[in-house]
Every structure is written in structure tokens, then in C-alpha cells.
Amino acid sequence: MSEDSGKDVELLQRQGSRRKFIYGVFTFLGLTAFLSAVTSFGSAAVLRPPGAVSEEEFLSRCIRCGRCVDVCPSHGIKLSGLLDSGLGTPAMEGYCAVYLELVDPDPEKNFEFKRNGSKGTPCLRCIDACPTGALTPISVEEIKIGTAVINRDTCLGWTHNTCFRCVATCPFNAVTIVRGEGPSVIRDVCTGCSQCTHVCPTLPKSIVVHPYPERQLGYGYRWRRGRGA
Numbered sequence: 001m002s003e004d005s006g007k008d009v010e011l012l013q014r015q016g017s018r019r020k021f022i023y024g025v026f027t028f029l030g031l032t033a034f035l036s037a038v039t040s041f042g043s044a045a046v047l048r049p050p051g052a053v054s055e056e057e058f059l060s061r062c063i064r065c066g067r068c069v070d071v072c073p074s075h076g077i078k079l080s081g082l083l084d085s086g087l088g089t090p091a092m093e094g095y096c097a098v099y100l101e102l103v104d105p106d107p108e109k110n111f112e113f114k115r116n117g118s119k120g121t122p123c124l125r126c127i128d129a130c131p132t133g134a135l136t137p138i139s140v141e142e143i144k145i146g147t148a149v150i151n152r153d154t155c156l157g158w159t160h161n162t163c164f165r166c167v168a169t170c171p172f173n174a175v176t177i178v179r180g181e182g183p184s185v186i187r188d189v190c191t192g193c194s195q196c197t198h199v200c201p202t203l204p205k206s207i208v209v210h211p212y213p214e215r216q217l218g219y220g221y222r223w224r225r226g227r228g229a
Helices: 003-040 055-061 067-071 107-115 125-129 165-169 195-199
Strands: 077-079 090-092 147-150 175-177 183-185 207-210
Touching (some): 147 183, 195 207
Antiparallel strands (some): 077 090, 147 207, 175 183
8 A cells, every 4th residue: 555545544534533523522412402401391390309409409409319219118209201301300209108107198097197196207218318409408397399289170079078088188187178068278288298199089180289389499498387278
């Protein structure tokens, strides 16, 4: 091979390497942009575990380690998927036990727990397991995952004046019976633990938890207790 031919081959190899490098850079940037878009998609609709900081800060602090998922005794925390908000971040998809005595909530068990005036053993294991401060230490009284909302068109309490499992089950007495009619949620008292959703017998569920409107404020602060609708 002549000297000129050798130089041509070397030049082609360098050009090929540059093209691969440029292609890799653009691929990385494109993937980053895609993941960023996916991460921010629908963030307002996500229920985070108790003690979560503001959504923007949560997404920056959470390292997707899954420790909160592993320690949750009710298996209520799951890592979000590709099309969910915050790719790989934890979200509440089940119920929060709040107290370890209320794992596997049941209307009779929960009612007896409340009737005895027991304060129980707070769970909050997810907060203890978080290594980055995405979940901050709070008391049971400061839990605010979201707010339960009742569909009166399908709720058996409203349509047939029966059931009322949500009333018996709620650990905080945030679900009450309105004027002898159907159940109603006291929004400022509701923590969004979703135990009421867990015991609701209708399909689809007639009581579900929605993210609190002021999600950007974070959950780790004390909420004023008051009247709800």
C-alpha cells in the first residue's frame, strides 16, 4: 500500500470516528430530552408517599433507589413506569397503613382501633428509608398525601343507604355521614391514605384519592383542621 493510500485510510477512519462521536452526542441529548419530557409529564396527577417535598424538588432529590418501595408494609408504593410522571420515582398506588396496626385495613378492625382510642405505632418507614431527603420527617398529624373524593352516583351509601365501610375504616374520622344521607369527606382532616379506597366494594371505586391542589407546597407541614364538604 502506498503512503498516500495509507493516509487516505487513516483520514477515513478519523472521519468515521468523528461521525460516530457526533451521532452519540446527539443520541444522548435526544434521549435526555425525551426522559426529561417523560419525567415532567402529568406530574400534577401523582400521589407521592408521605413526607414528600414539593414536586420539583422531589424530582431533583429522588435517586430512584426504590428503598421506600421495599420497606412499605402495605406494598402501596410503586416505582412509576415509562409513561407515568417522574420516570422511576415512587408513587402511591395502594394505601398507606399510617399505623402498623392498620396494615390490611378492615372496617371492623379499624373501627375497633379507633373506638379503643389507640394511637398505634406510626409506620412512616418510607421516610426513614429515604437517603436523599426527597421524603422528609413528619408526624402522623402532618401526613397529606391527597384528598379522598366520593362519587355519589355510584357510592352505595348515597344510592342505597348501605355499606359505609369508608366511614368505619378511616383512621382519622375524615369520612362522616351527612345529615343521615351518604358519606362525605372532611377535606382538611383527610390525609389521603387511601384505606377507604382499599375497602370500597364498588368497581370502579366510589371513593378515590386525588392529589392535593397545592402539591407544589409539599406535604411535610401541618395542615389546618377544619370543616369540609
